[in-house]
Amino acid sequence: MAIAQTPAELTALQPKPVDADAPRLEFRVFKGIPGGEQGDQAYSVPYVTGMVVLDAIHHIQRNLDTDLACRWNCKAAKCGSCSAEINGKPALMCKTRVDDLAEGAITVHPMKAFPLIKDLVTDVSGNYAVDASIPGFQAAPDDGAPWRIPERDLERLYEFRKCIECFLCQDVCHVLRTHNLHERFYGPRYFVRTAYLEMHPKDVVDRTEQTRQEGGIGYCNVTKCCTEVCPEHIHITDNAIIPLKERIGDRHWDPVRWVGRRLRGSPTVGANGASPARPAS
């Protein structure tokens, strides 16, 4: 069998260099810092077959503008770092192919629902604060692994765990984006998180009352904008938010439970695993 010996053979696996005569694409990328100069900067980028928007941003950083700031990590739509608004639509830059965009200049802007830091990077730390405020998973202390859980009891949970925390759902949600209710509303990502915890057969904490009050789930009027932008195709509204709303409806407005709460004086804690409001179907 022939084995590579020469440098030319050794480089046979290399990608082909960019064609100097390649057609060019026009990009308008937001640049600026809060309180400083802000606006769209125009860049001309050579087209490469199959390229995604993040490829263009990297080309700009390398060759045209070394201080253009963006977040990215895996470049494979698995980490959710490179969220932006491309031609006005919230999307991952690593997953948006330029071939799929309309003719003409491509605009790339930072997510609008979060405070700007610089260029395409926004301050998403508020999301992590919400996460920390939601009680974590907790199994009963005497319920030791290994666990035997039939897959059918977990079937609806797998979808929630696909979330890559790109925060595009938070960005598009009008409660946050338009009404700025970040202090009173968890946002879609954290209803997905809560739904996972609430529906897990081994978790024993009840978060429904917190989701109603601090989470402000009532503000959501199920327009499904979040579901539309989710790069993981999670049915956020149908499978997370609506079941949570129903659960809260059952618990909070159930007259027997209402009286029970009054008598006990304990508004939030109950045994979730023992008596689910909805049968696990």
Add this chain to the structure above:
Amino acid sequence: MVEPYETIECDVIVVGAGGAGLRAAVAAAEAGCDTHVITKSLLGKAHTVMAEGGIAAALANTDPRDAWTVHFADTMLGGQLLNNWRMVELYAQEVIDRVYELERWGGLFDRTADGLINQRAFGAHTYWRLAHVGDRTGLELIRTCQDKAVHTPGITTHMEYTLTRLLTDGDRVSGAIGYRRNDGGFVVFRAGAVILASGGWGRMYKCTSNSWEGTGDGAALAYEAGAELLDMEFVQFHPTGMVWPPGARGILVTEAVRGEGGLLFNSEGGRFMLEYDPQKKELSSRDVVARSIYKEVQAGRGTPHGGAYLDVRHLGAEYVRKKLPSMVEQFHALASVDITKEPMEVGPTIHYTMGGVRVEPETAATAVPGLYAAGEVAGGLHGANRLGGNSLGDILVFGKRAGEAAAEYAKSRGSAPAVAEAQVEAEQRALLRHLDSDGAAAAENPYLIHEALQDAMQDDAGIARTEASLKRALAAIEELKLRARNLRVKGARVLNPGWHTCRDVDNMLVISEAIVRCAIERRESRGSQWRLDFPDKSDEQGRVNYLAVRDAAGMRVRAIPVEPVPAHLAAHIRDEEELRARSVIPIRPAARELAARGA
């Protein structure tokens, strides 16, 4: 003082927030230490999310014949016996508990028919051993550890900070200095112990599955502080990365595709793995499969874009969508390929680094007192080649051990140590010079230096190496080191990626030099090291590990003897080799399992 800086005092700092860092932080905090986690990215974005196939642990849920001793033997044989046997022993024993612990922390796994954690086949694992959830097990692991860490008292996380130098107090570590990426402000951590959990270094290669973070910072910082780098020549090419379109080249295609029964073909329709490894076929170890694809392409039997075909159509569309959902999505979105209807095109891509900072097996302590290393940044567990599924286990087992040992050390040391102002000033000057426009005449662009390094490493220190090619790579590195002295970028310190890249380039040059110098010394082919001028294994070379250490003259490489495996453990390896020679343990084809399930 060159510039003002913020000082944070604590017991333990953890550099990196992937699985190893988060597991270490939980252990240190549970031991009562004020623990600070520092990450270059946002929480939950670390490279752990890219681990797809699963976590190898001898749970024996899918095959009662499995046991930690078999996992031990598989890992030693996969590493071509250059592994540190004690690390492998601890790993194979403890990873079982770490998997169940994840489940108790809220992690989700696919289940067997009777409700236990399901396990899948993977390359060179004798039994079905990988606990998994579809093909996104790494995401599940990091999210579970993230949730645990967020809700563990005593852990503070600093997102989007970069640490650029370890500070020392005599021969001991006393903390680290770095900057906040978002505003460029300097930060000094004064800490009793430092845990490096900063991952590997694939970014010095052109075709890589690594994110921008894989620049080897942790290993470079440790080396500069006096730690030893072990087995640096061993860089893993994952056999299956995407080869097309150009922007997607190098993106990982999980080994789970083959674990679930995917088959490899050349352009003539030949199932070439039958020839290269008739027994394990597509599920041979990664070094073997990567070389086989490379050889097929070299022989003119490659696909149109220079790879091999990976085919899962025979498994059925529904099964593929359940078990490999992110592969379906990735090929659909990036390459317009429906993998349930068409074969994928794949080729080798840089994936993992077996080498790293040399550590004590029990404690993950490095040669520098107070400095610990766990996960991919550490060396020793994987030897010359890592088996798939052994990295997610590695980070949990040794992350926990590092956290516990560092906590004990920090507590024994008492209050946070003093920091030498001179060290802080020197590092500030080194970082700020890149923004100084005085050197504009000879200014070098860090991105272009990085590209030149990637070219040199890919061409001359890649999958196939010779003494001549490695010496060319070394000459290129030496030249780039000189040019890197003049790295200059425009802009200010506020979130300036060009400025950040300057420090990354320095780290990558140090690590590249270690890779090349060790690869020159290892005059044999073993595991991921494929020397065209020494195509066979050598008994003599098999008895040594190479260490790269810093001395006054620069980098020096020396050989140390491989620690002999104790007799009772060596027996497990012999048993396993015998079984393999007699072919009494067939790797069960996925199709048969599917039939059994009635799928």
